[in-house]
Amino acid sequence: MKPPRFQYHVPESLDEALGLLAELGADAKPLAGGQSLVPLLNMRLARPGHLLDLNRVAELDYLTERDGGLALGAMTRQRAVERSALIRDRCPLLAQAIRYVGHLPIRTRGTIGGSVAHADPAAELPGVLAALDGRITLQSRSSTRVLDPADFFLGVLASAATPEELVTEIWLPAVPERTGQVWLEVARRHGDYALVGLGASVTLDGDGTISEARLALIGVGPVPVRARRAEERLRGEWPATSLFREAGRLVSAEIQPETDVHATSEYRRRVAAVLTERALAEATRQITRETVE
């Protein structure tokens, strides 16, 4: 199996990369970690005239604190995120979710920006962005745009990025005080695409009631889905098993998963309800444990 012929470009700076993209337009395909694009090339499902290899653009490889959160350069390897003490400390949801991205030898090459730009509906990073209301930066030679996940992810493998734009950075807010974050998913094997994945973030008020609840699901629609009705139901309430069960029922009612060869729609709804209940219980436990300590 061989990739089709293409013209190969290796820019060494972001300016050079954006200049090439502006020049070559839709006939150029940016190559980040290659863990999704190279299979498509090998199977000749993608036949770009030009391949723009971003692996020498060192300025896009960073992981730093900024504006009360974390800024991650698009070419940061997933494995670097997995190893980062800063991520574990400031964004536990991402630290947990990243371990579900492919397998170990995928994450050593796979990048943050590549996964986001690919916009796979079962991918974890888009789910983390949706759960935490993160932001995605798109740059072209002439413009810079910062988008919310809802404006960036448009459909299956479809994003708001134009052919002249590169995803250059994602930003995630740091975990607030008295907050528990949990990522859970169900797949046939560890590392396979999720049948259902769920990111939950729960914040408790001083009096112990839920002041903020965020729930985002992957694998149940063309883009990551926020379970707004369940979130609304949780706010202002005391954490309780019965409440979490009800939130699970609301989640399974408000998502619209499709049936495919991997699982039926009914099964995905059921899994979503169970994961919701478990994630809310675990997120709450995390906060209580911290308070006791």
Place this chain on the structure above:
Amino acid sequence: MSAEVGAGSAQRRAIRVTVNGVVYERVVEPRLLLSDFLRHELGLTGTHVGCEHGVCGACTVLVNGEPARSCLMLAVQADGLAIETVESLAPDEERLHPLQQAFWDRHGLQCGFCTPGLLMLLKSFLAENPSPSEEEVREAISGNLCRCTGYQNIVAAALEAARLLREPVAG
């Protein structure tokens, strides 16, 4: 930085890649996969090619010490990098690397097709995590398919290799 040689559809590039400590200079087409470069250009056929789209893990090699699928990298991307393949493991023709010895002793292979990928993955994994639990080993090898062993003996071999590497036998 690879240099362009020629132009048009046959655009080729000069690259310099260190494989198992030996520096190789070659001129290759940009679409040549690293897996095919190792096997066809360098004759290092220990790296096996299974699915050729990043699912089976048979072609796993180390790229600057990190495990990666050589079928998902272009040879031109390895320009200036250090690659390690299964041929680098055994110290000589008489002796096996502790990982290979453990696979031998624990019957961690039958047909052997997946073995080079598993050995390279485990070399890196055990260097980072010298005392893994069985569960950690299973998670680490989850991206490497074996259709013979049912994984039981591979896991046993990995745990045995971890022991051998922690406490090298004297002599």
